[in-house]
Protein backbone atom coordinates (compact mmCIF):
# COMPACT_ATOMS: atom_id res chain seq x y z
CA UNK A 177 0.00 0.00 0.00
CA UNK A 178 1.31 3.49 -0.82
CA UNK A 179 2.28 5.43 2.28
CA UNK A 180 0.13 8.53 2.72
CA UNK A 181 1.98 11.82 2.95
CA UNK A 182 1.53 14.75 5.31
CA UNK A 183 3.21 18.14 4.97
CA UNK A 184 3.80 20.13 8.12
CA UNK A 185 4.58 23.84 7.97
CA UNK A 186 6.73 24.89 10.90
CA UNK A 187 9.32 22.82 12.80
CA UNK A 188 8.84 24.33 16.23
CA UNK A 189 7.58 22.15 19.10
CA UNK A 190 4.10 21.73 17.52
CA UNK A 191 5.47 20.74 14.11
CA UNK A 192 8.19 18.48 15.52
CA UNK A 193 5.84 16.64 17.91
CA UNK A 194 3.15 16.18 15.23
CA UNK A 195 5.78 14.89 12.80
CA UNK A 196 7.08 12.41 15.38
CA UNK A 197 3.59 11.12 16.21
CA UNK A 198 2.59 10.81 12.53
CA UNK A 199 5.88 9.13 11.57
CA UNK A 200 5.43 6.62 14.39
CA UNK A 201 1.97 5.84 12.98
CA UNK A 202 3.60 5.04 9.62
CA UNK A 203 2.87 8.21 7.60
CA UNK A 204 5.50 9.95 5.48
CA UNK A 205 6.07 13.45 6.79
CA UNK A 206 7.63 16.41 5.03
CA UNK A 207 8.44 18.99 7.67
CA UNK A 208 9.09 22.50 6.32
CA UNK A 209 10.87 25.15 8.41
CA UNK A 210 11.50 28.66 7.10
CA UNK A 211 14.43 29.30 9.46
CA UNK A 212 17.83 27.65 9.08
CA UNK A 213 17.32 25.64 12.28
CA UNK A 214 14.28 23.80 13.69
CA UNK A 215 12.95 24.42 17.21
CA UNK A 216 11.16 27.77 16.89
CA UNK A 217 11.35 29.99 19.98
CA UNK A 218 12.38 27.00 22.10
CA UNK A 219 15.80 27.10 20.40
CA UNK A 220 16.38 30.57 21.86
CA UNK A 221 15.15 29.96 25.40
CA UNK A 222 17.35 29.31 28.43
CA UNK A 223 15.21 27.51 31.03
CA UNK A 224 11.47 26.79 31.16
CA UNK A 225 8.80 27.56 33.75
CA UNK A 226 7.79 26.38 36.28
CA UNK A 227 10.61 23.92 37.05
CA UNK A 228 13.44 25.73 35.24
CA UNK A 229 14.23 22.74 33.01
CA UNK A 230 16.85 23.70 30.37
CA UNK A 231 15.01 24.37 27.10
CA UNK A 232 17.73 22.60 25.10
CA UNK A 233 16.98 19.33 26.93
CA UNK A 234 13.40 19.44 25.64
CA UNK A 235 14.46 20.42 22.13
CA UNK A 236 17.19 17.75 22.01
CA UNK A 237 14.64 15.09 23.06
CA UNK A 238 12.29 16.19 20.26
CA UNK A 239 15.12 16.25 17.71
CA UNK A 240 16.26 12.74 18.65
CA UNK A 241 12.70 11.39 18.25
CA UNK A 242 12.41 13.26 14.94
CA UNK A 243 15.33 11.24 13.52
CA UNK A 244 12.78 8.86 12.06
CA UNK A 245 13.19 7.61 8.46
CA UNK A 246 9.57 8.64 7.81
CA UNK A 247 10.41 12.32 8.45
CA UNK A 248 12.13 14.63 5.96
CA UNK A 249 13.07 17.94 7.54
CA UNK A 250 13.56 20.76 5.04
CA UNK A 251 14.95 23.95 6.59
CA UNK A 252 15.22 27.39 4.99
CA UNK A 253 12.01 26.55 3.14
CA UNK A 254 9.28 29.15 2.95
CA UNK A 255 5.97 27.91 1.56
CA UNK A 256 3.97 30.63 -0.15
CA UNK A 257 0.83 28.74 -1.20
CA UNK A 258 -1.22 25.70 -0.27
CA UNK A 259 -3.72 24.75 -2.95
CA UNK A 260 -6.31 21.97 -3.16
CA UNK A 261 -5.84 19.50 -6.03
CA UNK A 262 -8.63 16.94 -6.07
CA UNK A 263 -8.41 15.15 -2.72
CA UNK A 264 -4.83 16.20 -2.28
CA UNK A 265 -3.01 19.43 -1.44
CA UNK A 266 -0.17 21.07 -3.33
CA UNK A 267 2.47 23.17 -1.59
CA UNK A 268 4.12 25.83 -3.70
CA UNK A 269 6.81 28.41 -3.47
CA UNK A 270 5.97 31.23 -5.85
CA UNK A 271 4.58 29.21 -8.78
CA UNK A 272 6.87 26.19 -8.25
CA UNK A 273 5.31 22.98 -7.00
CA UNK A 274 7.21 21.75 -3.91
CA UNK A 275 5.14 18.66 -3.09
CA UNK A 276 1.71 17.04 -3.28
CA UNK A 277 0.37 15.46 -0.10
CA UNK A 278 -2.75 13.90 1.42
CA UNK A 279 -2.99 16.33 4.36
CA UNK A 280 -1.39 19.57 5.50
CA UNK A 281 -0.76 20.67 9.05
CA UNK A 282 -0.17 24.32 9.75
CA UNK A 283 2.10 24.63 12.80
CA UNK A 284 3.72 27.98 12.17
CA UNK A 285 3.64 29.07 15.82
CA UNK A 286 3.73 32.68 16.92
CA UNK A 287 5.84 35.83 16.63
CA UNK A 288 6.87 38.00 19.53
CA UNK A 289 5.29 41.44 19.72
CA UNK A 290 7.51 44.15 18.23
CA UNK A 291 8.42 46.17 21.34
CA UNK A 292 9.38 49.22 19.26
CA UNK A 293 5.65 49.81 18.75
CA UNK A 294 5.43 50.86 22.41
CA UNK A 295 7.47 54.02 21.90
CA UNK A 296 7.00 55.17 25.50
CA UNK A 297 9.35 52.40 26.73
CA UNK A 298 12.22 53.46 24.47
CA UNK A 299 13.02 50.01 23.08
CA UNK A 300 15.60 50.29 20.30
CA UNK A 301 16.57 53.76 21.59
CA UNK A 302 17.98 53.06 25.07
CA UNK A 303 20.40 50.08 25.29
CA UNK A 304 19.19 49.34 28.84
CA UNK A 305 15.72 48.43 27.53
CA UNK A 306 15.57 44.80 26.39
CA UNK A 307 12.81 42.28 25.66
CA UNK A 308 12.09 39.11 27.65
CA UNK A 309 13.42 37.10 24.72
CA UNK A 310 16.69 39.09 24.70
CA UNK A 311 16.97 38.47 28.44
CA UNK A 312 17.04 34.72 27.67
CA UNK A 313 20.02 35.37 25.36
CA UNK A 314 21.72 37.30 28.20
CA UNK A 315 21.23 34.34 30.54
CA UNK A 316 22.90 32.13 27.91
CA UNK A 317 25.86 34.57 27.65
CA UNK A 318 25.11 35.21 23.98
CA UNK A 319 25.18 38.99 24.57
CA UNK A 320 26.85 41.35 27.07
CA UNK A 321 24.65 42.72 29.88
CA UNK A 322 23.62 46.33 29.21
CA UNK A 323 25.05 47.41 32.60
CA UNK A 324 28.33 46.86 34.44
CA UNK A 325 28.17 43.29 35.78
CA UNK A 326 30.31 44.31 38.75
CA UNK A 327 27.65 46.70 40.05
CA UNK A 328 27.03 45.92 43.68
CA UNK A 329 23.27 46.00 43.50
CA UNK A 330 21.82 46.53 40.02
CA UNK A 331 18.20 47.66 39.84
CA UNK A 332 16.16 45.81 37.26
CA UNK A 333 12.51 46.27 36.29
CA UNK A 334 10.22 43.91 34.38
CA UNK A 335 7.10 45.30 32.67
CA UNK A 336 4.19 42.92 32.04
CA UNK A 337 1.63 43.01 29.20
CA UNK A 338 3.81 44.66 26.54
CA UNK A 339 1.73 44.29 23.39
CA UNK A 340 -1.02 42.30 25.12
CA UNK A 341 -4.26 43.47 26.78
CA UNK A 342 -3.60 46.76 25.09
CA UNK A 343 -6.25 48.38 22.91
CA UNK A 344 -3.73 50.94 21.64
CA UNK A 345 -1.74 48.28 19.81
CA UNK A 346 -4.86 46.34 18.82
CA UNK A 347 -4.20 43.26 20.97
CA UNK A 348 -6.94 42.85 23.55
CA UNK A 349 -6.08 39.23 24.35
CA UNK A 350 -3.84 38.02 27.19
CA UNK A 351 -0.68 36.25 26.02
CA UNK A 352 -1.06 33.78 28.87
CA UNK A 353 2.58 32.87 29.49
CA UNK A 354 4.29 36.20 30.23
CA UNK A 355 3.28 36.57 33.89
CA UNK A 356 4.88 33.26 34.80
CA UNK A 357 7.82 34.00 32.46
CA UNK A 358 8.37 37.28 34.35
CA UNK A 359 8.39 35.40 37.66
CA UNK A 360 10.81 32.81 36.29
CA UNK A 361 13.08 35.51 34.84
CA UNK A 362 12.98 37.55 38.07
CA UNK A 363 14.23 34.47 39.97
CA UNK A 364 16.91 33.84 37.35
CA UNK A 365 18.04 37.47 37.68
CA UNK A 366 18.30 37.07 41.45
CA UNK A 367 20.29 33.86 40.99
CA UNK A 368 22.65 35.65 38.58
CA UNK A 369 22.92 38.87 40.62
CA UNK A 370 21.98 37.91 44.21
CA UNK A 371 22.15 41.50 45.47
CA UNK A 372 20.02 42.89 42.63
CA UNK A 373 16.81 44.75 43.36
CA UNK A 374 14.20 43.32 41.02
CA UNK A 375 10.82 44.98 40.45
CA UNK A 376 7.97 43.45 38.47
CA UNK A 377 5.24 45.85 37.25
CA UNK A 378 1.99 43.97 36.57
CA UNK A 379 -1.68 44.67 35.80
CA UNK A 380 -2.80 41.47 37.51
CA UNK A 381 -0.90 38.24 38.02
CA UNK A 382 -2.30 35.43 35.84
CA UNK A 383 -0.72 32.33 37.34
CA UNK A 384 -3.13 29.63 36.19
CA UNK A 385 -0.91 26.56 35.76
CA UNK A 386 0.17 23.90 38.24
CA UNK A 387 3.28 25.05 40.08
CA UNK A 388 2.96 28.65 38.89
CA UNK A 389 1.49 30.07 42.10
CA UNK A 390 4.23 28.30 44.10
CA UNK A 391 6.87 29.91 41.86
CA UNK A 392 5.28 33.33 42.44
CA UNK A 393 5.32 32.73 46.19
CA UNK A 394 8.98 31.63 46.03
CA UNK A 395 9.90 34.77 44.04
CA UNK A 396 8.41 36.96 46.78
CA UNK A 397 9.39 35.09 49.93
CA UNK A 398 12.74 33.53 49.02
CA UNK A 399 14.10 35.87 46.35
CA UNK A 400 12.48 39.11 47.59
CA UNK A 401 11.32 40.19 44.15
CA UNK A 402 9.08 43.23 44.51
CA UNK A 403 5.79 42.95 42.64
CA UNK A 404 4.15 46.32 42.03
CA UNK A 405 0.64 46.57 40.62
CA UNK A 406 0.75 49.40 38.13
CA UNK A 407 1.56 50.09 34.51
CA UNK A 408 4.60 52.14 33.59
CA UNK A 409 3.68 55.40 31.95
CA UNK A 410 7.08 56.04 30.37
CA UNK A 411 10.80 55.34 30.43
CA UNK A 412 13.33 58.12 29.92
CA UNK A 413 17.15 58.31 30.00
CA UNK A 414 18.82 58.94 33.37
CA UNK A 415 22.54 59.22 34.21
CA UNK A 416 24.89 57.08 32.10
CA UNK A 417 22.91 54.31 30.40
CA UNK A 418 20.34 54.08 33.18
CA UNK A 419 16.62 54.43 32.69
CA UNK A 420 14.14 56.36 34.76
CA UNK A 421 10.62 54.95 34.93
CA UNK A 422 7.39 56.43 36.22
CA UNK A 423 4.46 54.37 37.38
CA UNK A 424 1.60 54.45 39.80
CA UNK A 425 1.44 51.81 42.51
CA UNK A 426 -2.30 51.24 42.26
CA UNK A 427 -2.46 49.10 45.42
CA UNK A 428 -0.79 51.73 47.56
CA UNK A 429 -2.29 54.62 45.58
CA UNK A 430 0.98 56.49 45.19
CA UNK A 431 3.16 57.54 42.25
CA UNK A 432 6.56 55.93 41.83
CA UNK A 433 9.77 57.07 40.18
CA UNK A 434 12.68 54.62 39.90
CA UNK A 435 16.06 54.69 38.22
CA UNK A 436 16.94 51.29 36.77
CA UNK A 437 20.02 49.66 35.27
CA UNK A 438 17.91 47.50 32.98
CA UNK A 439 14.26 47.42 31.94
CA UNK A 440 12.84 44.16 30.57
CA UNK A 441 9.71 44.26 28.41
CA UNK A 442 7.57 41.11 28.69
CA UNK A 443 6.53 40.97 25.04
CA UNK A 444 3.39 39.05 24.16
CA UNK A 445 2.60 36.54 21.43
CA UNK A 446 1.29 37.66 18.05
CA UNK A 447 0.12 35.55 15.09
CA UNK A 448 2.64 34.31 12.56
CA UNK A 449 0.36 32.73 9.98
CA UNK A 450 1.52 34.49 6.89
CA UNK A 451 1.29 32.65 3.63
CA UNK A 452 1.86 34.36 0.30
CA UNK A 453 -0.71 36.03 -1.88
CA UNK A 454 -1.80 32.91 -3.75
CA UNK A 455 -5.18 31.24 -3.55
CA UNK A 456 -3.98 29.24 -0.55
CA UNK A 457 -4.03 32.31 1.59
CA UNK A 458 -7.72 32.67 0.73
CA UNK A 459 -8.32 29.17 2.13
CA UNK A 460 -6.47 30.13 5.26
CA UNK A 461 -7.51 33.72 5.70
CA UNK A 462 -11.22 32.97 5.86
CA UNK A 463 -11.05 31.44 9.33
CA UNK A 464 -8.87 34.13 10.92
CA UNK A 465 -9.78 35.98 14.08
CA UNK A 466 -9.61 39.76 13.78
CA UNK A 467 -6.25 39.64 15.60
CA UNK A 468 -4.83 37.20 13.04
CA UNK A 469 -4.80 33.91 14.96
CA UNK A 470 -6.50 31.00 13.18
CA UNK A 471 -10.11 30.59 14.25
CA UNK A 472 -11.11 26.94 14.47
CA UNK A 473 -14.66 25.96 13.45
CA UNK A 474 -15.46 24.32 16.78
CA UNK A 475 -13.12 25.39 19.53
CA UNK A 476 -14.50 23.08 22.19
CA UNK A 477 -14.98 19.83 20.29
CA UNK A 478 -13.06 20.20 17.06
CA UNK A 479 -9.88 22.12 17.61
CA UNK A 480 -7.64 20.86 14.84
CA UNK A 481 -9.58 20.58 11.52
CA UNK A 482 -10.28 23.54 9.32
CA UNK A 483 -13.44 23.38 7.23
CA UNK A 484 -11.41 22.24 4.22
CA UNK A 485 -10.91 18.43 4.31
CA UNK A 486 -7.26 17.59 4.89
CA UNK A 487 -6.23 20.96 6.32
CA UNK A 488 -5.26 20.95 10.03
CA UNK A 489 -3.84 23.43 12.52
CA UNK A 490 -1.85 22.84 15.72
CA UNK A 491 -0.11 24.88 18.38
CA UNK A 492 0.32 28.60 18.90
CA UNK A 493 -1.00 29.72 15.52
CA UNK A 494 -4.45 29.22 17.11
CA UNK A 495 -3.60 31.58 20.00
CA UNK A 496 -1.29 31.97 23.00
CA UNK A 497 -0.50 28.63 24.62
CA UNK A 498 2.05 27.05 26.95
CA UNK A 499 4.67 24.54 25.75
CA UNK A 500 3.12 21.48 27.49
CA UNK A 501 -0.24 22.36 25.90
CA UNK A 502 1.42 22.73 22.49
CA UNK A 503 2.88 19.22 22.78
CA UNK A 504 -0.48 17.74 23.85
CA UNK A 505 -2.27 19.56 21.04
CA UNK A 506 0.30 18.31 18.52
CA UNK A 507 -0.20 14.69 19.62
CA UNK A 508 -4.01 15.03 19.49
CA UNK A 509 -3.87 16.68 16.06
CA UNK A 510 -1.63 13.89 14.72
CA UNK A 511 -4.28 11.40 15.86
CA UNK A 512 -6.98 13.46 14.16
CA UNK A 513 -4.95 13.50 10.92
CA UNK A 514 -4.55 9.72 11.19
CA UNK A 515 -8.34 9.33 11.58
CA UNK A 516 -8.94 11.57 8.56
CA UNK A 517 -6.43 9.71 6.38
CA UNK A 518 -7.92 6.38 7.41
CA UNK A 519 -11.40 7.67 6.44
CA UNK A 520 -10.29 8.86 2.97
CA UNK A 521 -8.26 5.75 2.15
Ligand code: SF4
Pocket residue numbers: 336337338340341349350351352353354355356379380381382442444
Ligand atom coordinates in the same frame (compact mmCIF):
# COMPACT_ATOMS: atom_id res chain seq x y z
S1 SF4 B 1 0.07 36.59 30.98
FE1 SF4 B 1 0.30 38.33 32.38
S2 SF4 B 1 1.85 39.63 31.35
FE2 SF4 B 1 1.05 38.23 29.81
S3 SF4 B 1 -0.60 39.38 28.82
FE3 SF4 B 1 -1.53 38.08 30.41
S4 SF4 B 1 -1.65 39.39 32.21
FE4 SF4 B 1 -0.20 40.36 30.78
